[in-house]
Amino acid sequence: MSKKTLTTAFPELSLINFTYAAVSLTLVYLTVNITGGPASNFKIIMLVPVVLCALNCGFHPTLFVAGISGGIILAQDSLAHMDAAIIQQDLALIFATAITGWILARTTHLAKETTQSLAREKQNLLTVLDHLPMAIALLDRDNRTCYYNKQMAKLTGYPAADDNLLLTVLTRTLQMNIPSETICERISQGLPVDTKGWVLVNGKTIHICGKFCPIECDPGNQSTLVLIKDVTPEIQLEEVQTHSQQILEVLDLAVIYLESGRVQIFNRAAEKLFNTQASDIKDLSPREIWSHLGFKPEQANVLRGPGVKNLELEVKNKYLLVNKVILHSSTGTINGELFLFNDVTRNKMLEKELNKASTLSAVGEMAAGIAHEIRNPLTSIRGFAQLILEKDDQKTIAEIKPYLDMALGELDRVSKLVTDMLQLAKPKEPVFEKLNWNALCERVLKFATSEAQRLDVTITYAFDPNLSPVYGDAEKLTQVVLNILNNALQACAGGGQVHLKTYYRQNTIHLDITDNGPGIPPDDLEKIFLPFYTTKDDGTGLGLPICNRIISEHQGSINVDSSSSGTTFTICLPALDD
Template identity: 30%
Template sequence: MRKFLNRALKKIGKLDIDQIRSLIMDVVQENELLEMVLYSMTDGVVVLDENHSVILLNKAAERLFPFKSGEVVERPLWDALADSGLSEFFHEALVEQENIEDKEISLQSGGSTRVLSCTMMPLVREGRIQGGLLHIEDITEKKAKEARLRRAENLAALTTLTAGVAHEIKNPLGSISIHIQLIQKALGNGAGKNTETIQNYLDIVNEEVERLNGIIVDFLFAVRPMDVNLVSQNLNELVHELFEFIHYELEEQKIRLDLNLDAQMPELQLDLKYMKQALLNIVKNAISAMPEGGCLRVETVARDDHVELSISDTGVGIPEENMTKIFEPYFTTKDFGSGLGLTLVYKIIKEHQGEINLESREGEGTSFTITLPVPQKEQRLLGWQSNEV
């Protein structure tokens, strides 16, 4: 088509009015086809000229990127963006002619985080670069699926590899504990100037044994299949019970509790013991993240086929490089943490056929959002009676 148009334009002086009208209609139809293809794409496309100014963008690009309100065409890309960090990045990359290939960018939008992959390609015509083409792909769900798959694979590997190891460790710990008790009893019946010192050492050993035993118990809990006992329960009631139990600790840590619970909460199928444990682990992490006090916000929202429970703190936040590791076994940033707390949370939520997502910014806080399915009512077939006599 383009070669035909080029030939026709060279002969335009010899064309009559009908031929010119037909030529213009062909151009319009080709342009409409290209626009239809461009605007039907789910990936964002931004076309730049030689001066890095926007000359064309599709609807997906407008949806994915934070462009300023008003006209953005004929403005440099960095001047057309509302996000200062994004603007600075593209200004430096384009001016310095740095390569942009599969660059992952995280953007906050409507309380959630989107992960975008951006690639800048040169527009070449007749062997000369005449602009640039920015391709934007939303890879949020792809990254989330990869993280979920990785966590599931880690748990599966732990199940087969370490259940036996944990059992072997637990047996000698029991024997050590029994013999320490015998030593303590013997020391109690005797006397000596070193008795008190030895007793202090034994107390420390006892504490370490208990700590190791707790780690083993948590570890076995993480790798063994759960025997969940699901009962019909209102999630709001469970939340109230949990914070009645922990409200004194929140007061001591100068943490304000902000509850915002949806009154129209349907009954869910929950294992009360396990679900309370999962929520308690998240809350304990939030408390640790706010050593100087802060605000703990808990919110429930009922949707059509699921409910959402979010627990947000105003703590120190999680570094971006740790975000994908936070649910992995034995990953911890605490000096005395087992690294299994959030692994257990993930497993409990999965046993309830739910999902858990994490959002965090360093210095601003962290938010966990748990999504749980609403049991669907049993579908019954309508009875049919014949009118035949």
């Protein structure tokens, strides 16, 4: 380790300083010896090294005055009792005295500079603390404030100069969710405390979160650092997000939001529409998501495209109107894809019903005209056939009777067709009354018993004994049930089974008529309620359209579910409150 010298500790004491001092002392020595003057002359001569040292140090006033003062004081005390010979022997002591005076002056100057520097640093630190976006306070061991910045003064409403603000006042002013007693207890245990609260500033609610941190500024002297942050923007953002989520949950519109290929939003309407929970698809890729929801691959490809607006897709026997919105960030990058699904199945069915009604109306008008035109000729032909059968010429009658019977049968069929056409075109006004639905169905079963035996079909039933009554026309409703039941018997003739079931659901009375026949092909299923459409050789194609019209008059509906294992017709009618 290098030895530390006076010149390394004080750089101003360079070699040239000592050179000046040596020259000065030499001048003193020569003056005294040459002149042999009195000691009083030495008082002036001894100041030379001090002056030279001061000049070399930049003539600092403090150093100069201190050096002169120190030298003179020591010199006056010594020279009063010394003569020139003694002075020559003590030049080293005089030189050391001058240097000591300079060192004292320099030390005083450094101490002053250090004090000023610390004051500047303290002021800079306070300025920084006042401009931080956070309220800061320092509490002493008695939980009184030693310091708090401008932000804390703004929140509490107390001036920053008030150093007697107690912790209890602070927590009460900021409406903190933890009592001051609890905070003090935890701080005394050396534990930090996290709090939340709010305060009114100029009539505006400011939400805050705070942290009380026990610290030791001096050994054995615990203080508490209080940090309070304004979290109003975060709280407002959370509220907006909560409100948005609540709105999404009550919307009838199904909403799906994908971000980075993962589901971020899958609202309640989407869960209901697709019969899927959000948790079931949260880890799936986009391709897997659309497949899981029932979309065909070609439909999924369309959804991944850029332009999806008012796109109508059929998914799982539902008609969906799809809109897609691509969400961008402020920089233009894509954040995610928002899909909106509107279930328009009911509207689509109503549209079909409207088209069907329009077609039915047109057919009805045409049928009415045709029926009137052919009814009279049919009556005449039937009358002539009956006259022939009444003749006495038994031989002739025996020969032509089979043909006449066939003619009469065909005439009866045509007559029924005309009757059905008239019923379709100009139906009779229904006569509504309170009906026991189970009793009506049981009466229809009695009518169909002989037909079931003829076709070798077993009929079973399960009727709800607590079923509510319905309001309707008994004759017309009997016609509907009997028509659909006869169709079911014919569909499973030769050892088949037909089951009838009544039940109540959602303020509606239901009757299921199920057969285990071969089912209705999908192409035919959409046409069975169209007039004159039939797959039977002897059918007119007017039975189901008439049934559908009657049930519509009763504010009900007929639904059909068919597969290769059988068909179920469900008649739905509004329940009548007892």
